[in-house]
Amino acid sequence: MKKNFMNTETRAFLIRKLLTVCPVCQKRIYGKDIDILKIDKKKISHWPLRYIHCHTNNNVPFHALTIYLDNNFAVRGNEVSNFIKIEN
Ligand SMILES: [Zn+2]
Numbered sequence: 882m883k884k885n886f887m888n889t890e891t892r893a894f895l896i897r898k899l900l901t902v903c904p905v906c907q908k909r910i911y912g913k914d915i916d917i918l919k920i921d922k923k924k925i926s927h928w929p930l931r932y933i934h935c936h937t938n939n940n941v942p943f944h945a946l947t948i949y950l951d952n953n954f955a956v957r958g959n960e961v962s963n964f965i966k967i968e969n
Contacts, residue, residue, distance in 0.1 A: 892918055901948055901956045906941035910934060910948065917954060929957050935965060 887895075895912040902909050912918075915932050929949040937943045947960040 887918075895954060898954070900950075900954075901946075901959050903936070903938070903946050903961065904959065905944055905946075905961045906936075906938040908936055908938040908946075910946070912954070915948070920954075922952060925952075928952050935967075 895917045898912045898917075900910045900912060900915070900917075915934060920930070920932075929951050932948045932950060933945050934948060935943060935945045942963070943965065945962045945965050947962070949957040949959065951957050
């Protein structure tokens with residue numbers, strides 16, 4: 882078995898896992914909301930990982946929630962910004 886092998890139960894658990902609740906709009910962010918299974922730990926050189934999830938919810942304008950994830954995909958903190966510009 883490979884060292885970083887993730888079994889079916891672990892994958893299902895991570896998808897359903899409630900990671901955090903947005904402090905601004907109370908949106909619940911689950912593993913599936915951040916495509917958690919696509920995060921390749923081998924490519925991450927620095928923990929905690931900062932994942933930015935932009936959303937609107939409960940009539941709250943678009944905002945960015947930064948989620949700090951440790952290498953067990955546990956949330957170590959979060960931050961919200963209302964100032965966002967995404968350029969391509
Ligand atoms: Zn929110």
